[in-house]
Amino acid sequence: MPGPVVTRGERVTFRTVEREDATFRQRAAADPRVRHPLGVAQHRNEREAEGLVEAMDEGSDRLAFVVCLDDADAPRGNPGEDDTTPIGLVHAYDVDGERAHLAYWLTPEHHGEGYGREAAELLVDRTFRVTSVHGVGAGAFAFNEASRRILESLGFTEEYRHREAEYVNGAYRDFVQYGLLRREWAADP
Amino acid sequence: MPGAVFRRGDRVTLRTVERADAEFVQRGHNHPAVGVSLGLDRPENESSAADRIDSVEDDPNVATFVVCLEDGTGGDGDSESGPTPIGKVTVKNLHHTRPELSYWIHPEYQGEGYGTEATEVAVDYVFSAHEVRGLQAQAFAPNDGSVGVLENLGFTHEGTLRDARFRDGEYVDVVWYGLLREEWEDDGDDGEADGTGGGR
Numbered sequence: 001m002p003g004p005v006v007t008r009g010e011r012v013t014f015r016t017v018e019r020e021d022a023t024f025r026q027r028a029a030a031d032p033r034v035r036h037p038l039g040v041a042q043h044r045n046e047r048e049a050e051g052l053v054e055a056m057d058e059g060s061d062r063l064a065f066v067v068c069l070d071d072a073d074a075p076r077g078n079p080g081e082d083d084t085t086p087i088g089l090v091h092a093y094d095v096d097g098e099r100a101h102l103a104y105w106l107t108p109e110h111h112g113e114g115y116g117r118e119a120a121e122l123l124v125d126r127t128f129r130v131t132s133v134h135g136v137g138a139g140a141f142a143f144n145e146a147s148r149r150i151l152e153s154l155g156f157t158e159e160y161r162h163r164e165a166e167y168v169n170g171a172y173r174d175f176v177q178y179g180l181l182r183r184e185w186a187a188d189p
Numbered sequence: 190m191p192g193a194v195f196r197r198g199d200r201v202t203l204r205t206v207e208r209a210d211a212e213f214v215q216r217g218h219n220h221p222a223v224g225v226s227l228g229l230d231r232p233e234n235e236s237s238a239a240d241r242i243d244s245v246e247d248d249p250n251v252a253t254f255v256v257c258l259e260d261g262t263g264g265d266g267d268s269e270s271g272p273t274p275i276g277k278v279t280v281k282n283l284h285h286t287r288p289e290l291s292y293w294i295h296p297e298y299q300g301e302g303y304g305t306e307a308t309e310v311a312v313d314y315v316f317s318a319h320e321v322r323g324l325q326a327q328a329f330a331p332n333d334g335s336v337g338v339l340e341n342l343g344f345t346h347e348g349t350l351r352d353a354r355f356r357d358g359e360y361v362d363v364v365w366y367g368l369l370r371e372e373w374e375d376d377g378d379d380g381e382a383d384g385t386g387g388g389r
Contacts, residue, residue, distance in 0.1 A: 019332045030310050033350060069252050098352075098353060098354050098360065099350070099354075134352055134355070134360055135351070135353070136250075137350065137353075137354055156206070157349075157351070158349065159348050159349060159350050159351060160289065160347045160348020160349065160365045161207060161347055161348055161349055162325065162367055163323070163347065163367055164191070164286070164322050164323060165286060165287055166285075167286055167322070172286065172322055177348065177350070177365075179350055179351055179353070181351065181352055
């Protein structure tokens with residue numbers, strides 16, 4: 001289960017990623033609807049997934065949260081099984097440098113409800129609030145229109161398009177990178 | 190002293206990087222005109238330069254070369270000293286769809302086209318020896334020399350990260366370039382067979 005609440009949006013909460021979230025991480029990321037947009041070729045078994053929490057979610061150069069839908073009476077502290085539903089993961093990497101890199105995914109059954117936009121917005125806000133980065137970047141494969149729409153709706157600018165950047169799901173795919181500077185975020189609350 | 194010749198251009202050779210090259214690499218990395226343009230933001234001593242050479246040896250996805258002039262002077266006018274090292278070319282992430290190319294030429298030897306020639310030989314090597322889809326490279330926006338090498342070789346400007354790095358007292362843009370295999374092979378007389386490059 002995820003840990004305590006770190007911050008909350010209108011509907012979602014960000015809770016700490018715990019080692020016990022390896023199973024959630026693995027189950028969701030094995031789904032091609034999550035795996036392909038992330039460009040992850042291999043699925044992971046549960047043992048590999050346990051190592052991923054340490055490798056991907058922990059470290060002083062990053063922020064990582066489980067995106068949760070809390071029940072009305074869910075505690076801010078460690079929730080019980082029935083108190084909250086984890087629906088995705090969000091990351092800000094390289095927060096100790098000039099520009100952080102954001103990444104996010106939600107489980108497919110929670111797509112299409114605006115949770116992705118809300119989580120991405122909360123992540124941008126959190127990153128600018130608690131770190132001194134000059135800007136944030138995020139990228140998506142060209143075919144991933146839902147993710148690109150989120151970035152565009154938050155005011156990100158398209159900065160480069162790497163042609164045929166990776167081989168994903170049967171074809172070489174373009175990768176589009178976006179950026180948002182702190183002064184642009186401040187100007188567009 | 191660099192190692193064996195791996196590939197040859199008209200005027201330069203690409204030689205293997207040896208631990209004994211740490212002193213040369215360190216001299217380049219610490220030169221403000223090189224280090225700043227590579228994004229190196231702290232001094233590098235000879236021991237850490239040697240450690241870096243070691244760690245690259247252990248990485249099968251990196252190919253790195255000392256660029257040399259075969260003038261037999263070793264850079265110090267001594268005719269017994271062998272080749273003169275003038276720069277370095279590196280290709281990393283060889284297991285990726287588009288590995289990343291980087292390079293520097295010591296300021297004393299810039300402006301002679303050596304960077305373009307060395308990089309061209311390296312690009313030929315990558316496309317002929319590795320099953321990659323393309324190559325990519327990045328540079329800080331004010332770095333006309335580096336961008337010139339990429340444009341000479343037919344790379345396409347794929348975009349610019351705004352204010353992405355802090356260097357030399359200000360935030361600067363990072364420009365990204367890419368080159369796909371067919372753009373390289375279609376581009377005239379660059380015989381992949383002889384790997385000699387030149388003539389652009």
